[in-house]
Amino acid sequence: MSLYTEYANDGKHFIIHIKGKFDFGLVQEFRQSYDGLSDRVTTVVIELRETDYIDSSALGMLLNMRKSLGAGSRNIHLINCRPEIRQILDISRFDKLFIID
Amino acid sequence: MRVLIVGGNKDSQQELALMVQRFGYEANSVSCGEDALAAYTPFSPDVVLLDIATNDVVIDVLVAKLKALAGAIYLPILFLASADNESLLLECLQVGGDDFLTKPFDSIIFQAKMRAHIRTRELSQSVAEKNKSLAWHSEHMHQEHRIVQNMFSNALNRSLQNFSNVETYLLPHTRFNGDLYLLARGPLGNLYLLLGDFTGHGLPAAIGTLPASQTFFAMAELGSPVGQIAAEINRQLQQLLPENMFCCATLLELSASGERISWWSGGMPPAMLISEDNEIKEYLQPQHMPLGILPDLEFESGITITRAAPGDRLLLYSDGAVEIGVQNGKALGYDRFKQMGKDCQWQLSELAQALDSAIQEVGTDDDLSMVLLRCLPTGLARKEKDDERSKMPFHLSVKLGPEEIRGVDPVATILRGLSQIEGFREFKAALYTVLAEAYNNAVDHGLLRLASSAKSSLDGFDTYYIERSRRLIRLQRGFVEIVINYVPKDACFYIKICDSGPGFKAGNSELTEYSFGRGLMLMKELTRDLVWSDGGRCVEFTFSLR
Numbered sequence: 019m020s021l022y023t024e025y026a027n028d029g030k031h032f033i034i035h036i037k038g039k040f041d042f043g044l045v046q047e048f049r050q051s052y053d054g055l056s057d058r059v060t061t062v063v064i065e066l067r068e069t070d071y072i073d074s075s076a077l078g079m080l081l082n083m084r085k086s087l088g089a090g091s092r093n094i095h096l097i098n099c100r101p102e103i104r105q106i107l108d109i110s111r112f113d114k115l116f117i118i119d
Numbered sequence: 120m121r122v123l124i125v126g127g128n129k130d131s132q133q134e135l136a137l138m139v140q141r142f143g144y145e146a147n148s149v150s151c152g153e154d155a156l157a158a159y160t161p162f163s164p165d166v167v168l169l170d171i172a173t174n175d176v177v178i179d180v181l182v183a184k185l186k187a188l189a190g191a192i193y194l195p196i197l198f199l200a201s202a203d204n205e206s207l208l209l210e211c212l213q214v215g216g217d218d219f220l221t222k223p224f225d226s227i228i229f230q231a232k233m234r235a236h237i238r239t240r241e242l243s244q245s246v247a248e249k250n251k252s253l254a255w256h257s258e259h260m261h262q263e264h265r266i267v268q269n270m271f272s273n274a275l276n277r278s279l280q281n282f283s284n285v286e287t288y289l290l291p292h293t294r295f296n297g298d299l300y301l302l303a304r305g306p307l308g309n310l311y312l313l314l315g316d317f318t319g320h321g322l323p324a325a326i327g328t329l330p331a332s333q334t335f336f337a338m339a340e341l342g343s344p345v346g347q348i349a350a351e352i353n354r355q356l357q358q359l360l361p362e363n364m365f366c367c368a369t370l371l372e373l374s375a376s377g378e379r380i381s382w383w384s385g386g387m388p389p390a391m392l393i394s395e396d397n398e399i400k401e402y403l404q405p406q407h408m409p410l411g412i413l414p415d416l417e418f419e420s421g422i423t424i425t426r427a428a429p430g431d432r433l434l435l436y437s438d439g440a441v442e443i444g445v446q447n448g449k450a451l452g453y454d455r456f457k458q459m460g461k462d463c464q465w466q467l468s469e470l471a472q473a474l475d476s477a478i479q480e481v482g483t484d485d486d487l488s489m490v491l492l493r494c495l496p497t498g499l500a501r502k503e504k505d506d507e508r509s510k511m512p513f514h515l516s517v518k519l520g521p522e523e524i525r526g527v528d529p530v531a532t533i534l535r536g537l538s539q540i541e542g543f544r545e546f547k548a549a550l551y552t553v554l555a556e557a558y559n560n561a562v563d564h565g566l567l568r569l570a571s572s573a574k575s576s577l578d579g580f581d582t583y584y585i586e587r588s589r590r591l592i593r594l595q596r597g598f599v600e601i602v603i604n605y606v607p608k609d610a611c612f613y614i615k616i617c618d619s620g621p622g623f624k625a626g627n628s629e630l631t632e633y634s635f636g637r638g639l640m641l642m643k644e645l646t647r648d649l650v651w652s653d654g655g656r657c658v659e660f661t662f663s664l665r
Contacts, residue, residue, distance in 0.1 A: 024346075027406040027423045035344070039531065041555065045584045063424065067307065067342050071531070071551040073559070074638035075584075082580050097379065098307055098342075101500075102548030109644040110637055119376050 020044060023051050029058045037068040042075035052083060060092060067098035077110050084115060093117060120237055121162055124148040125155040125181075126170035127199065135168060135199075135224075142230050152181040159188050165240055166233060168220075170199045171211060179214030186215060191250075193243035195236035264294060267322070271295065274329050277336045278302050284377075284493040285312070288471040290439075291486045297324025298437045298488040299366070301332055303339035308375035308500030311339040311348075312492060315368035315410070316387065316437040320486050327366055327411070330355045335370075345372045346420035349383040349410065353418050356411030365411040369403065369435055373427075377495040380425045380433065385409045388453075390435040392427060397464045399457070401425060403433075427494035432465060437488040440474060444481030451477055467491040508542030508610065508664060515603040521594040524562060529601060530554045546664055550612070553645050556638040557616040557658050558599065563587060565620025565656065566597045571636060612662040614646075622654035 020037045021044055034051055036044070052062060064080070066072075084094055095117045099107060107118055122139045124132055124146060136146040147162050149155050155167070167185060171178060182196055195218065198211045202221040212219065218232055279302040289300055299315035313335050317324040331352045338348045349370050356366055367386030373379070384390070386409035389402040407419050427433070443451040451474075463469035467489060474487065517529055530551060538547040563569045567590040573583045597619040604613040642649055646660040 024421060027421045031424045033422075033424075039528075042559075042584050042587075045581060049581060061424075065344065067344065071534075071548055071555070073552050073555040074636065074641055075559070077637050078574060078580060095379075097374065098309070100307065100548065102545075105549065106552055106641060106645075109641055119374050119379055 021047050021051060025056070025059075029056060030060045031063055032056075032059045032061070033063040033065055035065040035068065038070055040066070040069050040072045040076040040079075042079075045075070045079060048079050048083070049086075052087065055087070061095060062087065062092055063095045063097055065097055066100070066103055069100070069103055072103050072106055077106075077112070080112070080116070095119060120144040120165045122146050122166045122168060122233075123155060123158060123162060123164035124168045124170075125152065126150065126172055131170070131222075138224065138226060138229065139168075139233075141226075142233060144233070155181065156184055156188070159185065164194070166236060167194065167196045168199055169196055169216070171204070171207060172200075178211060182211075182215040191243075192247050193240045195240055197232065197236065264322075268294065271325060271328065274332050275299075275301070277332070279304055279310075282310075284310075284495055284497065286467045286491045288467055288474075288487075288489040290488070291320070292439070292484060293321045295320075295322045295325035296328075296486050296488075297321065298439065298486040299328040299331060299368075300488055300490060301335050303336055304497075304499045304501075305339055305372065306342040306501065308497055309342070310373040310375075310492075310497045310499060311335070311345070311371070312373070312435070312490065313368060313370045314387065314435045314437065314488060314490050315366045316439070316486070316488070317366045318364045320484075323364070324486075327356055327360055327364070330359060331366065331410075344422070345370045345381055345383050346422045349385075349407075350415070350418050350420040353410045353413065354415045357414060360411045365409040367405075367409040367438075369405070371433075373492065373494065373497060375497050375500055377429065377493075377497060378427055380427055380494070381422050382425065383407065383420065383422050388436060388438050388441060390433055391457075391460075392425065393432045393434060393460075393465050394428070395430040397461065400431065429495060431494040433492045433494065434460070434465065434467075435490045435492070437486060439483065439485035439487035440489055442485060443474060443477045443483045443487070446484040447481060449481040451481075465491070508607065509540045509605075510607045511605075512607055513605050515605075516600070517602075518598055518600045520598050521566075521596065524566070524594065524599065525591055530558050533601070533603070542664070546662075549645050550662055553642055553660070553662060554601070554614070554616075556642050557614070557660075558601065560638065560658070561599045561616055561618035561620070562591075565618030565622075566594060566599065567591060568620070574636075610664040612664075613659075614662060615657055615659045617653065617657040620656060622656040 020039065021034065023032065023034050025032055032052070032055055096107060096112070097119045099118060104118065107113065112118060122144045124135050132148040136148055139146040147158060147164070149158050185196060186194060196216045198216050198219040200207060200219060200221060217236060220229055220232065282302060285302060287300060289296065289298065291298065297317040297320040299313065299317070301313040303311045305311055315331065317327050334352050334355060335348060338351060369382060369384040369387045369390055371380055371382035382403055384403055384405040385407035387405050389404045391399045392401040392403065394400050403425065406421065406423065441451055441453050441456045459473045460470055463473060471489065515533070517533070519529055533554065534547050534551050537550070538544050564571065567587060569583065569587055569590065573579045600617045602615045606613065642660065646662050649660040651658050
């Protein structure tokens with residue numbers, strides 16, 4: 019299982035955990051994971067602590083998610099990035115579009 | 120039973136000895152006090168009959184010496200005197216004698232008195248025996264407690280010590296603490312904290328802290344999410360603890376930035392998030408059953424995420440803090456606890472003092488723990504270790520046809536191998552990214568002839584990858600070749616990736632951009648000397664380990 023999701027107890031945070039490789043292999047699964055998100059969700063959290071690798075297709079998937087959720091109407095947090103993953107997000111200036119923590 | 124007869128004349132000694140023997144006791148007669156003391160140890164009497172006419176020693180000194188020899192065990196000393204000398208007898212009793220018999224002796228009364236005193240002595244002997252065994256057990260228990268205590272402190276020693284953003288006040292009710300406080304650093308510089316409260320207090324309550332703490336430390340080191348740590352501790356405790364025992368707990372993870380608290384809480388009083396101006400901003404209400412109750416499948420590992428502003432403080436506490444005095448109907452209660460906190464502006468040391476005074480007043484019968492966490496950047500991020508880099512040069516060349524391209528992920532496979540070589544691990548994510556960009560580019564545009572412009576629309580992105588797998592299944596011919604050269608003296612990988620596709624065509628804007636887009640930006644930033652050759656069929660670049 020390289021992707022799993024959960025709602026936080028308060029229903030406001032929706033958390034997507036990505037394990038191992040984050041690339042186009044997950045393209046459909048990732049897209050489906052945030053389809054029909056509850057209206058109560060104010061923040062989507064991409065949990066990257068178990069993400070080993072990332073490439074530009076993952077960046078594309080994240081940007082698509084942002085578009086599809088209505089850019090800016092919901093916060094998207096990219097959390098627990100390892101330094102190497104953080105470096106790739108920084109190169110792509112993702113800190114302007116997402117909250118990276 | 121042995122009876123020591125002291126003093127009196129020969130006749131009366133003989134008469135007494137005979138009577139005593141008739142009662143079934145063994146008799147030994149001595150004529151003076153000094154002999155009595157000398158006979159004590161070899162004869163070891165159970166009763167002493169002392170004729171007050173014994174005149175070589177002062178009676179009270181003899182009585183005191185005999186009693187001292189008997190130690191903790193009751194040695195009955197009965198005085199013998201003429202009936203007309205009863206006032207003297209009373210004096211003797213005052214100096215430590217236990218009873219008296221008057222001459223001439225009435226055999227029935229004599230025997231009854233002897234029996235009564237022997238019964239008391241036997242009782243005293245059995246109490247002494249029990250005391251001795253009790254003392255042994257007590258010493259034994261203390262010794263075992265010391266060992267166990269050592270084990271507990273070893274187990275909890277792994278907790279992060281002297282971390283300036285956390286203050287604690289831990290007051291166990293007995294030697295063993297049924298409250299559990301653990302602090303650990305995660306691999307990303309995150310801070311893990313657990314405050315737990317096992318049912319009851321003392322050793323039985325403390326036992327569960329051993330497996331719980333070991334699991335906590337192991338999983339924190341791996342950087343596991345708090346929900347998973349809670350689930351694992353629950354699984355262990357549920358197997359280990361009897362049904363009526365469980366562990367209320369709050370488990371949290373503070374992000375390295377200090378801004379995000381991810382928490383799981385079951386059965387604990389609500390932790391309070393306190394702003395810089397000392398207002399309670401939020402209660403972390405427990406959402407779950409305590410740990411150790413629900414079987415694994417029914418366990419709920421759901422967490423809550425709370426944002427904290429810089430300088431916010433989070434106060435966690437066990438119910439011992441609000442239930443001071445509950446055992447005599449004078450429980451402190453939440454309202455007073457909160458008032459006390461406000462009164463001292465949530466300074467932990469002052470709040471602890473206020474609670475101490477409350478304990479002085481009304482007492483407590485539970486462990487008490489408070490932890491105050493400052494939500495600030497943790498400063499715990501670990502610096503990458505500068506491993507010695509491998510000095511062995513190598514050359515790796517992989518040529519993949521349609522079958523392999525369909526079946527394996529060559530980049531992941533190569534990386535798995537490379538990350539085993541010393542000094543490469545810290546670069547593996549970046550190396551993966553650049554290899555994956557170049558390889559996917561070769562497959563997508565070289566072999567599968569996909570146009571990356573298709574990706575630009577929302578639906579196009581999915582369609583692109585659907586089309587990609589469709590074309591990949593049908594791919595008949597072509598290859599991708601990956602060549603990696605490691606040159607230790609340069610601390611560089613020289614990498615070349617070629618494909619059998621058509622390559623660039625001049626004037627094709629799609630291809631001059633080489634379709635990378637975001638990928639190209641990553642390549643440019645993460646590598647150097649990025650060039651294309653063989654009409655755009657090959658890409659070459661250098662990945663530096665410096």
